[in-house]
Amino acid sequence: MNLAGLSLRDLEYITAVAEHLHFGRAAMACGVSQPTLSGQLRKLEEFLGVEIFERSPRGVLVTRRGEEVIAQTRRIIAEARRLFEVVRIGAEPLTGALRLGVISTLGPYLVPFLLKPLRARYPDLKLMLHEGHTRALVRQLEEGELDALLATSPIAEAELTELPLFREELALAVPRDHPLAQVEVVNPEDIPIGELILLTEGHCLREQALQLCPSRIREGATELQAASLETMRQMIAAGSGVSFMPQLAIQVGALLDDMVAYRRIAGGKHMRDVALFHRPSFGRIRDIRLLRQTIGEILAEQSAVQVHRPGRVMA
Numbered sequence: 613m614n615l616a617g618l619s620l621r622d623l624e625y626i627t628a629v630a631e632h633l634h635f636g637r638a639a640m641a642c643g644v645s646q647p648t649l650s651g652q653l654r655k656l657e658e659f660l661g662v663e664i665f666e667r668s669p670r671g672v673l674v675t676r677r678g679e680e681v682i683a684q685t686r687r688i689i690a691e692a693r694r695l696f697e698v699v700r701i702g703a704e705p706l707t708g709a710l711r712l713g714v715i716s717t718l719g720p721y722l723v724p725f726l727l728k729p730l731r732a733r734y735p736d737l738k739l740m741l742h743e744g745h746t747r748a749l750v751r752q753l754e755e756g757e758l759d760a761l762l763a764t765s766p767i768a769e770a771e772l773t774e775l776p777l778f779r780e781e782l783a784l785a786v787p788r789d790h791p792l793a794q795v796e797v798v799n800p801e802d803i804p805i806g807e808l809i810l811l812t813e814g815h816c817l818r819e820q821a822l823q824l825c826p827s828r829i830r831e832g833a834t835e836l837q838a839a840s841l842e843t844m845r846q847m848i849a850a851g852s853g854v855s856f857m858p859q860l861a862i863q864v865g866a867l868l869d870d871m872v873a874y875r876r877i878a879g880g881k882h883m884r885d886v887a888l889f890h891r892p893s894f895g896r897i898r899d900i901r902l903l904r905q906t907i908g909e910i911l912a913e914q915s916a917v918q919v920h921r922p923g924r925v926m927a
Contacts (some may be wrong), residue, residue: 618656618659620688620689620692622652622653622656623685623688623689624642624689625638625642625649625652625653625656626653626656626664626681626682626685627682627685627686627689628641628642628649629649629653629665629672630674630678630682633671633672633673633674634671634672635649635650635672653665660681662675662677662678662681663675663677663678664677664678664681664682665678666678686755687755689755689756690754690755690756691756693756694756694893694894694895704736705734705898705899705902706733706734706736706737706899706902706903706906707734707736707737708736708737708738709738709740710737710738710739710740710759710760710896710899710903711740711742711757711758711759711760712739712740712741712742712758712759712760712761712762713741713742713743713744713749713752713753713758713760713761713762713763714741714742714743714749714761714762714763715743715744715745715746715749715761715762715763715764715816716743716744716745716815716840716841717811717815717816717817717840717841717858717861718762718763718764718858718860718886719741719743719762720743720841720842720861720864721858721860721861721863721864722762722860722886723741724864725910725911725914726907726910727739729906729910729913730906730910733906734906742758745814745815745816746763746764746767746814746815746816747814748814749761749763750763750767750770750772750889753772753889753890753891754770754771754772754891756891759890759894759896759900760888760889760890760894760900760903761888761889761890762777762886762887762888762889763816763886763887763889764816764817764820764884764885764886764887765885765886765887766885767889770889771891771892772889772890772891772892773889773890773891773892773894773897774887774888774889775887775888775889775890775900775901775904776885776886776887777886777887777888777904777907777908778885778886778908778911778919778920779883779884779885779886779919779920780858780859780860780883780884780886780918780919780920781858781859781876781882781883781918781919781920782820782856782857782858782859782877782882782883782884783856783857783859783862783874783875783876783877783882784798784803784854784855784856784857784874784875784876784877785844785845785848785854785855785856785857785862785872785873785874786848786854786872786873786874786875787848787849787850787851787854787872787873788870788872788873789851790851790854790873792804792854792873792875793873793875795875796875796876797875797876797877797878798875798876798877798878799877799878799879800824800825800877800878800879800881800882803825803854803877804854805825807836807853807854808821808836808853808854808855809836809837809838809844809847809848809852809853809854809855810822810836810837810838810855811837811838811839811840811841811844812837812838812839817841817856817858817884820856820884821855821856824856824881824882836852836853838855841857841858841861844857845857845861845872848872849872856882857874858884859918859919860919862874863918883920886919888900888903888904888907
């Protein structure tokens with residue numbers, strides 16, 4: 613089989629259809645017409661001698677052999693992107709595009725503190741931000757679609773390098789007229805599990821809440837769920853329940869302060885660790901380490917930011 617019959621563009625078509633499971637949306641994502649994409653994929657399947665996608669009136673399905681082709685295709689594209697990373701190694705630090713993933717419970721609260729100082733220090737850096745759930749962002753990082761990821765630690769079942777950044781406290785957010793709003797520090801055993809609002813599946817903060825008091829949550833199973841931290845904050849303000857709130861989200865979200873009270877939890881165990889992750893083979897490791905150092909310096913300069921910055925983090 614002649615490799616000249618394959619192109620990276622064709623492989624991008626495969627991954628786009630695999631992601632969207634819809635030829636029209638995949639074509640739109642690739643910036644081509646649907647007939648062009650469909651026709652090229654047909655030619656590619658004939659060239660490879662394998663049916664990658666099963667077309668039916670109800671939609672697009674990936675065939676069994678197609679799953680293997682798609683997995684290999686993603687690896688090839690990731691390595692192709694690595695070629696460009698290798699070329700950029702000798703360039704000036706933190707210049708050009710840097711694709712940074714940020715989990716949705718962190719991005720809206722950390723990034724506003726970083727953007728202006730980063731632009732002042734590195735005017736030629738084009739920071740391309742991607743917000744989402746941890747699992748999806750980890751996949752994008754592993755497959756080369758992202759250069760680095762800001763997320764909470766640890767990340768299981770992923771071969772990524774972790775650069776610790778800081779630790780932030782989780783407070784208990786309660787309605788202003790709640791009995792716990794009258795105390796300075798809440799004992800963990802006093803947290804009203806039956807009133808606890810959890811984020812929906814996919815949020816790492818949901819999993820952390822379940823880990824903090826798993827048996828008590830099972831006993832007093834709650835059905836209250838929110839799709840985002842801001843929806844959760846609004847539910848608390850409306851008196852629907854209570855929940856855990858990261859320190860950065862408390863500092864940025866002052867709009868409902870007259871309706872939501874934040875109380876520290878005794879014991880010092882209610883924390884989440886935030887780190888910067890990258891692939892071990894990433895060609896711009898120097899840039900990622902410099903970004904980590906810069907973020908630490910920016911946070912240290914922000915008197916309004918209350919996070920724990922152990923000495924080992926900035927080493």
